[in-house]
Amino acid sequence: MITERLYYDDAYLTEFEGEVIEIRSNGWAALNRSAFYPTSGGQPFDTGTWTIGGRDLCVTDVEVEDGVVWHKLDGPVSVGEKVHGKIDWDRRFDHMQQHAGDHMLAGAVWQMFGGVTIGLHLGKEDSTIDMTLPDGRTHLTPDEIAALEDTVNRRVQQDDPIRCWFPAPEELETLPARKKPTVKEHVRMVAMGDYEMVPCGGTHPSTTGQIGPVKILSCTPSRGNMRLCFVAGMRAVRLLRQAYQCAGDMAAAVSADFDGAPEALKREREAALTQRKDLKDRLTLAALEMLKAGKEGDLYAAHLLFADHDTLLKAASELTKEPQAIVLLSCPKGEGRMLVFARGKDAAPDMAQLLRAAGARGGGKPDMAQGSTPDGEAMKKAIELLK
Ligand SMILES: [Zn+2]
Numbered sequence: 349m350i351t352e353r354l355y356y357d358d359a360y361l362t363e364f365e366g367e368v369i370e371i372r373s374n375g376w377a378a379l380n381r382s383a384f385y386p387t388s389g390g391q392p393f394d395t396g397t398w399t400i401g402g403r404d405l406c407v408t409d410v411e412v413e414d415g416v417v418w419h420k421l422d423g424p425v426s427v428g429e430k431v432h433g434k435i436d437w438d439r440r441f442d443h444m445q446q447h448a449g450d451h452m453l454a455g456a457v458w459q460m461f462g463g464v465t466i467g468l469h470l471g472k473e474d475s476t477i478d479m480t481l482p483d484g485r486t487h488l489t490p491d492e493i494a495a496l497e498d499t500v501n502r503r504v505q506q507d508d509p510i511r512c513w514f515p516a517p518e519e520l521e522t523l524p525a526r527k528k529p530t531v532k533e534h535v536r537m538v539a540m541g542d543y544e545m546v547p548c549g550g551t552h553p554s555t556t557g558q559i560g561p562v563k564i565l566s567c568t569p570s571r572g573n574m575r576l577c578f579v580a581g582m583r584a585v586r587l588l589r590q591a592y593q594c595a596g597d598m599a600a601a602v603s604a605d606f607d608g609a610p611e612a613l614k615r616e617r618e619a620a621l622t623q624r625k626d627l628k629d630r631l632t633l634a635a636l637e638m639l640k641a642g643k644e645g646d647l648y649a650a651h652l653l654f655a656d657h658d659t660l661l662k663a664a665s666e667l668t669k670e671p672q673a674i675v676l677l678s679c680p681k682g683e684g685r686m687l688v689f690a691r692g693k694d695a696a697p698d699m700a701q702l703l704r705a706a707g708a709r710g711g712g713k714p715d716m717a718q719g720s721t722p723d724g725e726a727m728k729k730a731i732e733l734l735k
Contacts (some may be wrong), residue, residue: 449580507557508541
């Protein structure tokens with residue numbers, strides 16, 4: 349016995365009566381008739397409840413196998429029990445909007461650019477369609493994406509009828525479908541306005557207007573094909589709300605209006621980068637001045653409280669231009685200190701060896717080593733070792 353799939357005739361049916369015809373030990377049960385949509389054709393399953401004699405069970409997954417619709421339940425049932433089923437309509441209608449949005453995009457890309465759909469995925473956040481384009485193209489231009497989005501949303505706003513039916517084999521052969529059916533019998537067709545017709549077993553709204561806004565989020569190459577990412581319906585409304593809020597917050601943060609925000613943000617970033625570079629240059633100058641003032645013979649050594657790692661490297665690189673110079677520097681790093689030991693090209697001591705001999709963690713080359721130490725002892729010890 350196969351399951352009568354009630355959603356084929358009426359995608360708006362949310363409650364129904366059925367009977368358990370088969371059970372499996374792992375919590376799955378089949379009905380003689382069901383409005384629950386099983387995962388198939390890129391559209392995820394419905395969730396909802398079964399009520400059996402006043403007892404409610406949750407349906408957490410739905411699959412189809414050889415024409416039998418199986419429901420995963422959170423409690424036991426028996427063959428022959430009468431079931432009142434109820435699907436989660438918000439989830440289903442969201443899926444209908446995304447799924448029908450996918451049809452609209454796929455049909456329009458086929459007509460406008462000759463793209464052929466090879467796969468689709470309806471995700472929790474957004475959905476994707478993988479397509480092959482003629483001449484090996486792997487993306488559309490921004491102008492083409494805008495034209496595609498306009499076409500699809502215009503068709504949505506026309507509120508054209510969406511029709512699903514099982515044509516007789518003779519009729520099937522004459523239909524101008526975007527894709528040919530893989531089987532000859534029991535083929536279910538869906539037609540939207542006069543611009544989209546394909547075999548499909550999914551659930552669709554009765555008119556295109558119910559799909560709501562369709563927004564393309566990205567168009568990227570994917571394994572030699574093109575991947576369109578999109579949202580439709582309430583997802584598009586929520587995304588617009590979120591994006592508008594985010595753009596408004598960003599504009600306010602840089603004291604600009606919407607249109608001026610990107611330019612203002614760019615200016616602020618450039619100013620901040622210039623300021624940071626300027627500060628780093630001044631820190632290096634201050635470090636050099638201090639080190640030169642405290643120079644003993646060829647040794648420059650100091651713990652620079654105000655410096656960071658970058659300042660130490662810059663100061664060391666400047667001072668080791670003197671061939672005999674030995675430069676031992678440290679700065680704060682977390683609870684401990686960061687060390688940079690360097691020497692000029694004619695100075696003798698091996699800096700990596702010195703760093704380790706002083707008890708610091710780290711390493712490097714004979715002319716330049718870096719490491720860290722929990723306190724000032726390593727620095728003191730290195731100076732003593734040199735003397
Ligand atoms: Zn469909």
